[in-house]
Amino acid sequence: MALAKKDGDLLMAIDQGTTSSRVIVFDRAGAAKAQASLEHKQFYPEDGWVEHDATEIWKAVQSVCKKALDGRNGNRIAAIGITNQRETTVFWDKKTGEPVHKAIVWQDRRTADMCADLKAAGHEEMVTRKTGLLLDPYFSGTKVAWLLRNVKKARDLANADRLAFGTIDTWLVWNLTGGEVFATDVTNASRTLLFNIEDGVWDAEILKLLDIPEGILPEVKPCVADFGVTTKKAIGKEIPILGMAGDQQAATVGQTCFQPGMIKSTYGTGCFALLNTGETRVNSSNRLLSTIGYALDEKPIYALEGSIFIAGSVIKWLRDSLGLLATAEQSADLAAQASDASGAYFVPAFTGLGAPHWDPDARGMITGLTLDAGPAEIVRAAIDAVCFQTRDLINAMTADVDLGEIALRIDGGMAANDWFMQRLSDLVGVQVERPESVETTALGAAYLAGLGCGLYDSLDDLSAQWRVHRTCEPLMGGEERDTRYAGWQTAVAKALSN
Secondary structure, eight states, X not given: OOOOOOSOSEEEEEEEOSSEEEEEEEETTSOEEEEEEEEOOOBOOSTTOOEEOHHHHHHHHHHHHHHHHOSXXXXXXXXXXXXXXXXXXXEEETTTXXXXXXXXXXXXXXXXXXXXXXXXXXXXXXXXXXXXXXXXXXXXXXXXXXXXXXXXXXXXXXXXXXXXXXXXXXXXXXXXXXXXXXXXXXXXXXXXXXXXXXXXXXXXXXXXXXXXXXXXXXXXXXXXXXXXXXXXXXXXXXXXXXXXXXXXXXXXXXXXXXXXXXXXXXXXXXXXXXXXXXXXXXXXXXXXXXXXXXXXXXXXXXXXXXXXXXXXXXXXXXXXXXXXXXXXXXXXXXXXXXXTTOOOEEXXXXXXXXXXXOBTTOOOEEEOOOTTOOHHHHHHHHHHHHHHHHHHHHHHHHHHSOOOSOEEEEESGGGGOHHHHXXXXXXXXXXXXXXXXXXXXXXXXXXXXXXXXXXXXXXXXXXXXXXXXXXXXOOSOHHHHHHHHHHXXXXXXXXXXX
């Protein structure tokens, strides 16, 4: 499987996320040897709109790469893997390399009316059959169409064959290689709404429907592939880029969920649960997404995905906007102090609701407040919302696939907290497992690069490295669990727009 042999025993993962850019250097055993991170700004120009500055992101990635490469570890890097926030849409000029507009973030809902019009015209069945996705503003396709319709420079550059579209991975590869490589991987492509996951090509019918010229699209490669070599101008060293996957698929690799029926759930800005369905694409009857989990070669492994837009970001909102917390780490301690009798429910639909509701117009709300409710009750309701939404996803998955006994592998920032982990097990009613490293998104990118450079021979090598750090079993009784969940469903019904 090795694509290129290079001296070195370390792997560097670039993890470009919704709120920050990070680099972690791993050894072959998956231990972090060096790391660096930088946050970037969030722009909210209108209600439901979310944007990033693509140039700021690139400069942040440059900075953290150089910092991680400082010292003796820098000369030991065998290959680089990239993982990224998916669906976020970047346009740039192929000639100058300059962005044409701010990046439209995956959370952005500006194309809700466009999606509604496409649904009303009867196009969703065709789109879902080909892409596995629903007509929702979450995905890149309608973002691309919006930019082409509303930014004159973008259409002019497209007509002159100078416009490049990419998700963040493509933007980074372009800059890391000095504009030599214009490519993405199949997992990121499968999230654009433009990629046929059965045929493995950009879909001509969908491109025509959205009036998107194929010439602006990058080449699509497997997750383990030659994505070029970094230039010295970019990060100071020439290192092959041999692995790439969108953040949730990278976490699936990092959690070594390689067997059909295995589930991982990542708790970062949002929450995303992926169920490995193997070489068989499962078409959900419960409004989950059918997507590509990973591909080491031309044959993809499929997954069912449930997407929750708000998870860790609700804790950030409680800290930064309401001032209920001094640090995000205090959230679990405060939640543990809440009254068990509280009937408060928090529906964090700040940018609509994802699976299984897919309502871009839903908005956040807190219900069931009484005079004895305080910060602890509100914080607990916010954390419970993450757990209840996970149960929504698991329920949908078990309705689509006969899973038997479930062990949920979790990762991401919230997963590091023991109280949250037990609460999740209690409210979902499943065994929850946390690995020794919760940095599984970055680790998955490193693993893909390691397969590319020959540090690993197979997926079995990776599976042998997974170690459980903590396991939680449900302690809450089934009747109480179901009663609390029924209250959640009532609250969600109030938040839905229809």
